[in-house]
Amino acid sequence: MQILENGQKAFLLLADGTVFEGLSVGAQGTSVGEVVFTTNMTGYQETLTDPSYYGQIVTQTFPLVGNYGVNSFDGESAKSYVKGYIVREWCEAPSNFRCEHDLDWFLKEQGIVGIYGIDTRALTRKIREHGVMNGMITTGDVYADFNGKLELLGAYTIQNAVRSVSIPDAKKYACDNPQFEVALMDYGYKRNIRRSLLERGCNVTVLPCTATAEEILAGGYDGVMLSNGPGDPSEDREIIANLRGIAGLGLPVFGICLGHQLMALSQGAKTAKLKYGHRGGNQPVVDLETGRTYVTSQNHGYEVLGDTLPEEAGHVSHINANDKSCEGVAYAGGNIFTVQFHPEACSGPQDTGFLFDRFVELMKSKKEAN
Structure with missing residues (x-):
């Protein structure tokens, strides 16, 4: 040295x-x-x-x-x-x-x-x-x-964290032999979220953070991806209001990190600042349905307060094995799920990459039902 x-x-x-x-x-x-x-x-x-x-x-x-x-x-x-x-x-x-x-x-x-x-x-x-x-x-x-x-x-x-990192205009990315059209809400998204969707046969249109339910509907998308991003989620009032409308469209929705927090706020839950946050590639998360523990990558300073989520809205699906904070929510109706951790993480771990497959399956089922 x-x-x-x-x-x-x-x-x-x-x-x-x-x-x-x-x-x-x-x-x-x-x-x-x-x-x-x-x-x-x-x-x-x-x-x-x-x-x-x-x-x-x-x-x-x-x-x-x-x-x-x-x-x-x-x-x-x-x-x-x-x-x-x-x-x-x-x-x-x-x-x-x-x-x-x-x-x-x-x-x-x-x-x-x-x-x-x-x-x-x-x-x-x-x-x-x-x-x-x-x-x-x-x-x-x-x-x-x-x-x-x-x-x-x-x-x-x-201040103005999400607006400072979000793109100003929509941008489309195409894959070979596309099966689905996905709207990726850019709250400060990581490129590997986009890559993970493209690899699974999804054309991806990255939308500005202020995109509305009307814009999603007009775009003819099969599903909506809510990205990670910076800042205090409770300050993003316009985005939270827009997500209430997006949640009401009946489309499959998958949220990560800030997207997880914003969706919870839109459905009546509250968030709070963690003492020093979860940042690193070694955070253990428990799936409450299966009891299995996954090692995950995380980067956030705020948490969803799971006990403030209204019963009719959904239920906590994952918790942090260390501090028991909320790490995931499954919403009523089965079309919307969100997680606090990063299943697309580079350089890893990628133990929870299957969540993208779950999102694709939801879009497939929705298409076949129509």
């Missing part, structure tokens, strides 16, 4: 006044965001390009990041939405046959201010004990106007 004295210094300042001193990686400057951590051991490029991290400074708990570089194929979106990046050590000489650039190049290209060489275990422990908090990464003098910086951190909030 590099010696601190040999590089450009960088600082991480937390809202409680804690300062971590390390080295700069990526862009120079100052960036403010909500500091979170992910336990993923691989898939850092997917993490950096996941729109669900909009407005957040991401800490990797795994001690070495960047050893296989970055490439032009593994991004989950066209750009990065993170506000900063924190690692213990980054690999300056990645080795992989798919490698095109190193991590430092990617961060500079995306304008992301990063820091390395700090005690990420101590930082993670602090977040686990006190909850997520705002922070600042700077390559400047962290102690200049220190109180002013703390005021800035105290005032920071993530």
